[in-house]
Structure formats: structure tokens, C-alpha cells
Amino acid sequence: MSAAILRDKATGFQRYRRTMTMLRFLSAMLLGFTLLTASLPAQAASAVVTVNGTPVTDVQLAQRLALHKIEGKGNRTAALNELINEVLQIQEAERLGYTVSEAEIDNAVLDVARQIKVSASNLSKILTDNGVPMSTLRARLKASLAWSRVTQQVVSARVNVSEADIDAKAKAELTAANSFDYILKEVLFIGGNASARTGQANKYRKSFKGCDSAVELSLSYTDAAVRDIGRRHATQFPDALANELAKLNVGGITKPRVVEGGVSMLAVCAKETSQDTTYIANNIRQETGSAGMKAEADKYLAELKAKAQIIKG
Template structure:
């Protein structure tokens, strides 16, 4: 049970951030943010939700709720309104990622004392903030092409400096077919006879992979291919649908930074976007009217 609870916490942490719960009649207001009350009941519920993620306590719960009210307010200011159906979809995503039904997820949360509305409110705030970041923050994030070129050049190695034309030889079935794959590999004489050789075995598929640059391939595979000449074939490796080998039909040196740059661009862009979003929220919070009771 605790393993499942921690998985829920990890998924929720990746997806989310609150507008407020409707305050019960006896709830005491602890903080007011831009006129929106945050009650002791909300804080207590958020403490329980944070406990699924490793904790945070009353202070962490309060700070998170304050931020989320500010995020919801900013979303409304720019015209973003999150519908109940969008929240339903986000909740379903959490359930599916946990490989359980929505009802089972609700049951697990209930067993931990977490009110369903607490999670739904948090999901709503997360969706709202994602929209704000996408519409306002993202357009101000720019990644320097010069910086990308320099970083990409520093990642060029002997193994990822080749351009290939490849064929895949796939022994369909489980890992138990590795013996036949090794036999095929020992008899392999080059791409021109790859299909003919495959007729000596059962359930073998030879397909044209086409042109691939080393930077498009997993690092370990790129290193292995770099050590092969034209007409060579990789060692058998177990994949989801059988045992696979790649044959080298053509190989040429090609210092191509395109794929390295794309990977760095995405990574750098994400880092800059997070920093910009954090600063945007900090600025909003500095302007917010926050009073503690």
C-alpha cells in the first residue's frame, strides 16, 4: 500500500500545483490572498496530500496554497478558465499512469484521508498555471544559437560522428532466439545477401532502416556501430518483439550537430522556461495582497 501511495505522490507532484476549497461553516480562515480565503481545513487537507509526496508540513502546505491562488488569479486575468472536464481529464491521466481505475484511485486517496476535491483543486491550479506559462512566459524564452553550437560541438565524439545506412535483422519471438541470431551473425557476409541468408531461418524479418546519423541512436549502439566496417553487423540484442541486429550497409564520417542541438535546445529551453516561470510567480507574489490571521 505504501508503495502505491508514494507512486501517487510522485505522479501528482509531476502534474500539479489550487484555487480554494469551499470553506465549511466551521472552518477558520488562516490566510487571505487577493481576497480569497485559505482555511485551516484546506491547509490540513493539503498537508495530507503532501504527505504522499514525502511531506512538507503545515508551512509547506500553506505556501503552496498561497502560490496556487495567485496562479489561478493570473490565469483568470489573461482569460484562462479551466473547465471541470479538463480537471476530469487530468485526474484520469493520474489514474491511468498508475494503471488503476478512477474509482480505485479515489479509494486509495480516501484511505489516506485526502478529500477528492483537494486533489481536483490542485490539478486545476496546475492546468491554469501551465496555460499562463505557455501564453505569457514561453514567448520570452529564447535559446542562443551560438551557445547551442558551442555546447553541441563539445559533445561530438568519435562514436557519434558517422552517418549510416542500416538494415535491421529481427528474429521474431523471445530472447530465446539469441542462439539463432548469433548463428546468422557468424554467417553474415554483407547487406546484399542479408535477405537470402534469412531464408535459412524461420520467423526472421530483414527491413531497411535507411539513413541514420549516430546522434539519432542510443549511445551504446552508436559506439558499437562506430567499431564496425561496412558489411558488419551488431551483436544480438533483445527488444520488445524479438532479437534484433543492425547491419552496416554504408558508413561515412559526418559531423552533424542537428540532432545534438535539438536535444540541447529542448533541455536548455525547459531549464530557462522553469527559471522564467519561477521568477514570474515570484513577481506576482510580491504584488499580491497576502494577510495572515
């Protein structure tokens, strides 16, 4: 074999080796780039603030802002403060050993759906259509449930309600209109067109002769029912209804009122003066306790916030 042929073969072999080395290098680069890309999240989230080591990300903030927009409230500062508070609330609940299950959050979601009169699936669609994942609402509800446990077990001990003050306030709210005890029957015209049912109720009212004949009179009407309400104090009714009842004698009946499921009237079967403040006091106690609980809960959260390590990202 000539020297020229050998040289040509050697040169070709060197070119082949250089080509294969370059291909291996490019393959390694491509594999490294692929692995790096695969390891990156689709949307890198960065911490806007860190609360005792727990980050609140820009993605969370954007989603909470979108939720606030649906609710017609808030701004960036309000949304961020809400998220910080929720981190503190969950941290405190966990420190005290209180947990919230997924089932409890599911029930809370259903409650929200019922409040706005939509199904759970429609609620989810409303949220996602406005850029809010269901996880955003669930996070808020989880914090709310956790904080409720903290306030019930810890904060409630801080609330003091003066029974003497409640009694004095209840007596001050007694009026001539709400100082009666009644025994009542309800006459209810069920379903149908409210206007037509009101017309029937007014006709019944004109013929009404007292509680003893209430049921017999109702038999002349379609879908009319009479039920015993029993003993009720005036303070158990809204002011307008209490005022109307106060003007009636035994054997009287109130004007028709449209209620859920039909049209209702209350018939007075017995009536006597009674300055019972039980229901007024219960309402005052509940309102006072709720206001006190909220004030103490807010104070408790402010204390947690003052002690927390909150670092802006």
C-alpha cells in the same frame, strides 16, 4: 353548580393553558435548534491563509499533506506554499482569460494514472484509501494546466536562447563515435521469453552476412521481423549504442538488446562520416529553453507573490 366545582374547573383550565404554553415554547426551541444544526457543515473548514481574498482552508491543507505523504515528500510549509502558489497561478490565468475545462483535467488524471501504470479507478482508490479525495489531485492538475497556458503565452516571450551559444556547445559535444551517418535495418525477435529470444538473436547474428540477406535469414526463425530504419545520425542514439555502431563496418550488426516487445539488433547497411550537429543542437536548444522557461516562470510567480495580499488566518 357549586363554587367548589367552578374553582376546580378554573384551576384545571389554567394548568392546561400553562402546559400548552410550555409545549409551544419547547417546540419552538427544538425547531430552532434543528434548523441551526442543519445549517452547519459536517466539518467546518477555517481559513489557514487568504490569498487576494481566496481562502486556503485547513481541510485543503490536511488533504494536500496526505497527498505529499503518498508521494514521499514535503511538510506542512511545503504543502501550504504549494496551495498558495496554485491560487496565484489560477488567479493569473483567469486574469489573462485562460480557462481549464473539466475534460482537460480528466485527461490529465488519465496521464497521471498511465505514468504510475494503474487505471483511473485504481488511482482514485489509492488516493481515497490514503485520505486524499480525487478533488485534491484535480485541483493541483487544474492549476498546473492553467499555469502552463500562462507560461506558454506570456513567460516564453521573456526567454532568449542564443543560437551562437547553442551551435558552439553542439560542436563541442561531437566525438569520434557520434560523427557518423548510417543507413540501418532493425532485426526484431518479437515477444516470448527474453532469454530465449536473445539466444535466437545471437544465433541470427552469427549467421548474418549483410543487409541484402537480412530478410531471407529471418525466415528461418519464428516471430522474427526485419524493418528498414533508414538514415540515422549517431547523435540520435544513446551514447552506448552510438559507440557500438561506430565500431562496426558496413555489414555489421549490433549485439541483441531487450526492448519493449522483444529483442532488437541494428544492422549497418551504409556508413559515412558526418559531423552533423542538428540533433545535438536541438537537444541543447530544448534543454536550454526548458531551463530558461522554468527560471522565468519561477521569477514570474515570485513577482505575483510579492504583489499579492496574503493574510494568515
